[in-house]
Amino acid sequence: MGRRPLLLFLSPWLLLLLLLVHGVSSLQFTRDDFPDGFVFGAGTAAYQYEGAAAEDGRRPSIWDTYTHSGRHPEDGTGDVASDGYHKYKEDVKLMGQIGLEAYRFTISWSRLIPTGRGAVNPKGLQFYNSMINELVKAGIQIHVVLYHMDLPQSLQDEYGGWISPKFVEDFAAYAGACFREFGDRVAHWTTVLEPNAMAQACYDVGILPPNRCSYPSGSSNCTPGDSTVEPYLFMHHALLAHASAVKLYREKYQVAQKGIIGINIYSMWFYPFTNSAEDIGATERTKQFIYGWILNPLVFGDYPEAMKKAAGSRLPFFSSYESELVKNAFDFIGLNHYTSVYTSNNDNTVKAPLQDLTADIATLFRDTKNDTPSPEFVPGTLVDPLGLEHALEYIRENYGNLPIYIQENAPAYIVSGVNFKVKKYDFYLTFGPEFLLALHQKPLWRYVELLEKTGKDQGGNARFRCRFSNQVIHGSYSRVKAHLLKIGTIGVATCKKVTVDILGQLEDEMAKAEAISARNLPNNIPLPTESIPFNVATMWDVGGDSYDLFDGGADFPRHAELSLDEPNIERVLKDLRAFDI
Incomplete structure (x- = not known):
């Protein structure tokens, strides 16, 4: 099979994850396990990625003030970070090589509008335009976050x-x-x-x-x-x-x-x-x-x-x-x-x-x-795939049935120290099957509109309006199902606007959901303990058999130039390309 994308998008759900895979032959997932529209992706935050804190007109943010205050010596600064301001082109190239379909990044308000209001900084504008253009050329879907803890210090003052x-x-x-x-x-x-x-x-x-x-x-x-x-x-x-x-x-x-x-x-x-x-x-x-x-x-x-x-x-x-x-x-x-x-x-x-x-x-x-x-x-360490x-x-x-994008999802690890090894079996976690079932098990929610929540503290009952007939249903998903599928349930009127053809469509959706629920899905899917950390290059353990992750603060240097260990990088890329989803 050819190389497939490694990032997922779904409407109404979006899973924005980077999957790092080793020993992929043991996996049973295929692309058919994921609905159309899924996209695999990764993301960074400007302060932790860009560096160049005082270059080209950028002014301090509250995050700069925080890390330079001396009150938190254990935290690194973003003065250099991953040096993405200078090396974003090679990072975009790496994203393309490992098959990312989407990339989420944050814009530094202090770089684009250094004093918080007024004129746009030409150099900051040039940087973001250039990075966006590189992503467009690479065919990578772009997601932008406007704010992530880096308010211009001038507005704080x-x-x-x-x-x-x-x-x-x-x-x-x-x-x-x-x-x-x-x-x-x-x-x-x-x-x-x-x-x-x-x-x-x-x-x-x-x-x-x-x-x-x-x-x-x-x-x-x-x-x-x-x-x-x-x-x-x-x-x-x-x-x-x-x-x-x-x-x-x-x-x-x-x-x-x-x-x-x-x-x-x-x-x-x-x-x-x-x-x-x-x-x-x-x-x-x-x-x-x-x-x-x-x-x-x-x-x-x-x-x-x-x-x-x-x-x-x-x-x-x-x-x-x-x-x-x-x-x-x-x-x-x-x-x-x-x-x-x-x-x-x-x-x-x-x-x-x-x-x-x-x-x-x-x-x-x-x-x-x-x-x-x-x-x-605060974030804990309980790995709970059902959560x-x-x-x-x-x-x-x-x-109600809101359009939800799952922008970050992984097990939580709290790690002390600068450098730690994550062996390949640590990636095989149990988030996959439960998440796939959640996507498929209750497809009829999309045909009703939430009016109000009526249940008590631990209850789930609500009033819904049927999108076909505008009839109001009081209850939970079981009553919605009874109404739409014309199931005779006491106290639930069946939908008169559901024709034979519509009923067949709804029953097909339910049958698919039941088939997925009954299927013997694998217990494990590889997920990373971090998304793309401060630079893609840091994800690889040079010369080793595991991936290297870092918790050394935003100033921790790049792990290695790719040219220093091309054979190992190519081995990892080969594994990633073999992951058939």
């Missing part, structure tokens, strides 16, 4: 950055410059990466730029902030900035450029630690803070009731105009999903000297049932 309402207008103007300059070649836009994670990490516990928190919350090395309100202000303005960018794109650019725009969510799955009502309630409350914080405003125009109850007056509110602005302000929702945790109710938060985001969630987290509980929802499926089902049941 001027008015506090994200926690000020002034930020919304500046972000929309920056987004507009990107649409104007790059939109003729970029058709996939993500406004903000993982804002729900940034709210806690950047403004509650202060472990990421701009490193803000207040006593007794968070890190002892943080800069003075207010953990009681700043996480909520950050997210509120993030949603308004996102929606403003979407409005601008739809009104001025989308028709001509024919692209799509969305936002990204940091996704985890949460299991109750026990079957007690308290732990089940805490689990549902956590899901509303993680998913509902973003999805509830985007789908319904307001924050979840659980958040209003927990945060009270500290949670900003949407005006009627803002509510309409954010509602439906997306063409897709991106998910970054890595792990799952066990959750239990935390009664001690009512005794806390101040109520911050962590206290409002009022939940303790464990990677396993034997772990010491933690109040912070992604549960997350997709939760979103569907609570917010």
